[in-house]
Structure formats: C-alpha cells, structure tokens
Amino acid sequence: MEWFTVPGYWLSRLVVQRGLAGLYLVAFLAAALQFRALIGERGMLPVPRFVRHVPFARAPGVFQLHYSDRFFAAWAWTGAALAAAVAAGAADAVPLWASMTMWAALWAMYLSIVNVGQTWYGFGWESLLLEAGFLAVFLGNADTGPPVLVLWLMRWLVFRVEFGAGLIKMRGDPCWRDLTCLYYHHETQPMPGPLSWFFHRLPRPLHRVETGANHVAQLVVPVALFTPQPFASLAAAVIVCTQLWLVASGNFAWLNWLTIVLAFAAVDGDGMADVLGLARHAPASAPPVWYEGLVIAATALVAVLSWWPVRNMLSRQQRMNMSFNAFHLVNTYGAFGSVNRRRYEVVVEGTTEERIGPDTVWKEYGFKGKPGDPHRLSRQYAPYHLRLDWMMWFAGISPAYAEPWFGPFVERLLTGDPATLRLLRHNPFPGAPPTHVRARLYLYRFTTWEERRETGAWWHRTLRGEFLPAVALRAPET
Known part of the structure; x- marks a missing residue:
C-alpha cells in the first residue's frame, strides 16, 4: 500500500x-x-x-x-x-x-x-x-x-x-x-x-x-x-x-x-x-x-x-486529565481551568526540645522545588518531576489534598527516615530526628522591584495560621 x-x-x-x-x-x-x-x-x-x-x-x-x-x-x-x-x-x-x-x-x-x-x-x-x-x-x-x-x-x-x-x-x-x-x-x-x-x-x-x-x-x-x-x-x-x-x-x-x-x-x-x-x-x-x-x-x-x-x-461539565481505561489510552487532557489568586504554602518545622512552649526554637525543613526560604530563587527542575513538592502545593490549597499522605510524611520526619529525607533539600536535624514536628500555613507573594532591591528576597511571606499542631511520636505502650 x-x-x-x-x-x-x-x-x-x-x-x-x-x-x-x-x-x-x-x-x-x-x-x-x-x-x-x-x-x-x-x-x-x-x-x-x-x-x-x-x-x-x-x-x-x-x-x-x-x-x-x-x-x-x-x-x-x-x-x-x-x-x-x-x-x-x-x-x-x-x-x-x-x-x-x-x-x-x-x-x-x-x-x-x-x-x-x-x-x-x-x-x-x-x-x-x-x-x-x-x-x-x-x-x-x-x-x-x-x-x-x-x-x-x-x-x-x-x-x-x-x-x-x-x-x-x-x-x-x-x-x-x-x-x-x-x-x-x-x-x-x-x-x-x-x-x-x-x-x-x-x-x-x-x-x-x-x-x-x-x-x-x-x-x-x-x-x-x-x-x-x-x-x-x-x-x-x-x-x-x-x-x-x-x-x-x-x-x-x-x-x-x-x-x-x-x-x-x-x-x-x-x-x-x-x-x-x-x-x-x-x-x-x-x-x-x-x-x-x-x-x-x-x-x-x-x-x-x-x-x-x-x-x-x-460536555459543559468537561473534566480534565482523566483516563477512561486502566491502560491510559486515548485520555482527556487540560490544565488550569481555575487560577488561584493567592499562594498559600505549608511550611514544615521541627524542634529537638522535649517541652513545647512560646520560646521553643523551631527549624524549617527545606524542599527542593517548592518555595520556602524567601531569599532562595526557585530552581529549574523540569522535565524532572518532584512529586512531593507538587503535592505540597496542593496541600496549601486545601488540607483535603494532604489527607492520605501528610500524616505518614510527618511520622517519617520524626523517625528520621533516610528515604524521606533524601526527597528534601535541607534537613535541619542531621544528627538525630526532632522530638516534635509542626506545619504552618503562610501566604506567599513575589516581592516588588523595590522590596527585591532593599531585602534581596524573592518572596514575601505572612503567617496565616496553623496547618498541623506540634506532634510527637506516640510513646510505646507498656
């Protein structure tokens, strides 16, 4: 033919x-x-x-x-x-x-x-x-x-x-x-x-x-x-x-x-x-x-x-990014049907102190791709896919997106799990895992030209609330 x-x-x-x-x-x-x-x-x-x-x-x-x-x-x-x-x-x-x-x-x-x-x-x-x-x-x-x-x-x-x-x-x-x-x-x-x-x-x-x-x-x-x-x-x-x-x-x-x-x-x-x-x-x-x-x-x-x-x-009820069969053949695609007006980031912190109080010193975990330190310029990772960082973005939109995995993630930080820590850019507890871990929700926005010149920061962030209260490993039952 x-x-x-x-x-x-x-x-x-x-x-x-x-x-x-x-x-x-x-x-x-x-x-x-x-x-x-x-x-x-x-x-x-x-x-x-x-x-x-x-x-x-x-x-x-x-x-x-x-x-x-x-x-x-x-x-x-x-x-x-x-x-x-x-x-x-x-x-x-x-x-x-x-x-x-x-x-x-x-x-x-x-x-x-x-x-x-x-x-x-x-x-x-x-x-x-x-x-x-x-x-x-x-x-x-x-x-x-x-x-x-x-x-x-x-x-x-x-x-x-x-x-x-x-x-x-x-x-x-x-x-x-x-x-x-x-x-x-x-x-x-x-x-x-x-x-x-x-x-x-x-x-x-x-x-x-x-x-x-x-x-x-x-x-x-x-x-x-x-x-x-x-x-x-x-x-x-x-x-x-x-x-x-x-x-x-x-x-x-x-x-x-x-x-x-x-x-x-x-x-x-x-x-x-x-x-x-x-x-x-x-x-x-x-x-x-x-x-x-x-x-x-x-x-x-x-x-x-x-x-x-x-x-x-x-369809007027068009769905995006959906597979109609288990072999992922001939799928439907789409992206950003809605756009967020504000950026909320979940910041994860830990401490080695046994008792939690107003003066407790908390140290922040650093992620490879998602915004964290306001002075750190975002990196180029694509086409490589940082899966944890992407899901952290979804967690910032709604705690419902974090429901199946965020608890196990925090538990692995508390145990110092090496495989989990390798997914992060910075572990503030290299010697021993923290006694407590918490997560806080921040509003992030890009700095203005003037703020960038004055502070050297790429981001400005404002604390908006608690995402996860301080938690520790459950003591073993006797």
Whole structure:
C-alpha cells in the first residue's frame, strides 16, 4: 500500500522517537530515585497495601503479581537503561519486530509503575507519556517509512492536549475570558522556576497579550495540525514556541517537553532537513504486511476509544486529565481551568526540645522545588518531576489534598527516615530526628522591584495560621 508510509517524515519520526525515549528515561529515573519514601514497603502510601484492595483489572501491572522494594528498584532501573538505549538509537539498529518490542516494553513497564503510584502519579502527564509510548510502538524504525496513520494519531494526541486545555480555560475561571489570569498565574503556579518572578513582574498589558495568545495557540492553532503542508508545520512551530514559553516560566515536569516532542509529528521532515542542511533520507523498504495490519488495528482502536474524550470535550461539565481505561489510552487532557489568586504554602518545622512552649526554637525543613526560604530563587527542575513538592502545593490549597499522605510524611520526619529525607533539600536535624514536628500555613507573594532591591528576597511571606499542631511520636505502650 503506497499510501501507508510517508518517507519525507523520516526526520520528524527521529525527533519524536529520540525525544520520547529521553522523557521515558527521566520518568524512570524519577521513579527509581523517589519510590521508597512515596510508595515503597515502608513508604507513605505502600504498594503492598494498595494492591491488597485494588484488583488487577483496575490497575494492571507486574506489581499486582509481586512487590518488593528491591524488585521495584530493578524494574525502574531496567526501564531507565532501556529508555537510554532507545534514545541512543538502539531501536533503529534492530529489526522492526525487535524495535516494536522495545517500545512495548517501555510502555508496559511504566504502566505498571503508574498503576500503583496512587496520589503521587495522579498527574495528566503520566497518562500523556503512556499514550505517546503506546503510539510509538507502531511508529516503526529505520527499516520502514513512517506510517501516515500513526503520525495522524500523534497529531490527534497533540490536538487533544492543546484544545482540551483551551476549552477547560474558557469554560472555567472568568479571568481567562477577561484576559487577567496571568496577573496571578506566574506567582501561584505549582512550582515556579528561576524566571517566574520576572514573568510575574511584566507589565499587565503584556499579561493580557500573553493570555490572548494562549487562547489562539490552544483553540485555533491545533486545528491547523490537520491541514496540508506547510501550514501543519507552521502550526507545530507555534505550539513548540508557546510550550517553550511555558518551560521558561515554570516547572511542569515533562508536560511541556512531551508536547513539544509530539508536535514534531506534524513537521515536514524533508523540509526540516533542508533548513538544517541535512541530507535527505534514502527511501525505506516496503513495510511487511503484518506490520501494516497492526498499525491499522491500532488506529481502529484509537478511533473507537476517542469517543470518550471527544464526548468529554463537548460536555459543559468537561473534566480534565482523566483516563477512561486502566491502560491510559486515548485520555482527556487540560490544565488550569481555575487560577488561584493567592499562594498559600505549608511550611514544615521541627524542634529537638522535649517541652513545647512560646520560646521553643523551631527549624524549617527545606524542599527542593517548592518555595520556602524567601531569599532562595526557585530552581529549574523540569522535565524532572518532584512529586512531593507538587503535592505540597496542593496541600496549601486545601488540607483535603494532604489527607492520605501528610500524616505518614510527618511520622517519617520524626523517625528520621533516610528515604524521606533524601526527597528534601535541607534537613535541619542531621544528627538525630526532632522530638516534635509542626506545619504552618503562610501566604506567599513575589516581592516588588523595590522590596527585591532593599531585602534581596524573592518572596514575601505572612503567617496565616496553623496547618498541623506540634506532634510527637506516640510513646510505646507498656
């Protein structure tokens, strides 16, 4: 079938596959380095307890069959090694069937992790990474030309990411419609980056321009992904630029980078090669019949499963970042349907004093990504995902978001749990754990230009109340 492949998109496929494999590497590394404190046998939300109550059909994966911390670590590090090999080109150096097997393994291995990750893995970019990885199984390798159906499915995925986010904004917070949301967003977003203070201090008319441009980029431009070249490439370029703007203005794990990578599925590879001065790729051999059959079957599956996200996007009660099946295929996406006007941060403190009183000296724990010390400039961590820091942002919005895990987190601080302390930037009790831990709620705002010059601080914070009163380990019963 001559229509089946489009050899001119060889460079587009190369960028998509290598970039996607690189992001799988980041995801597996984050899992390997953080799991013990979060979902390990002695973690805040242990996997063994989870799988005792959740059947395989609802959360399919290898950890339903067996779990130990050692096994999970081996699983995650093996996934990281496989992703690194694919990013380096291993999937193009083997036969087509082996290449597809490598991609299927990446998808299945990460699916097993996400399906036992519970609260820590409840982010839209987890499902986005899995859906993209599933499509990559059928994207082929250097042995064949890029299949046109899979390239269209990837455009469909980018469309749902962007258009879904645009719709949720227009249906949600009124500040998106009156173009004022960016008066607040850079300051109140989950994890600001090193440039967020400067973005927030841009003139308000420019913030209104930003907001209007965002609506165009998410509600108009994605439609052009399905138009002929060069318009599809231009639409992809606009999406890439807007996503890079988001990368510069904050930390959103791999959401923005993955959207950038997937957008290249709409870029004319030969045209991109000409711009970069690269030699055009030689025509690939005809794809085997079994491969054509698998691609057509996968396309039909996506078409059927698309009913649920399309219905959701058309609904007035649109939901964002939702999977409709346990395999995280053909999901619905969206972000920031509402924007916080104020930023509340939970500050965790401890003391080594046995008795608590007005003169007790409290020392603050430092987190890697979330705001804490007002004089500390936020760091750039994306595409790496700091899961605890993200959930601390949610805790500042409402204690309900902290319900399942905050108590176990405090308990591990009181015992000086090494795995938990490794998730933090600063432990003020290196010798022995504290006797008491408390949490207080602060209102944070970016300093003004004048305050920044006078104090050197990036943030100003005001105590608003108690989040958790001072607690100690319960004495053992005698």
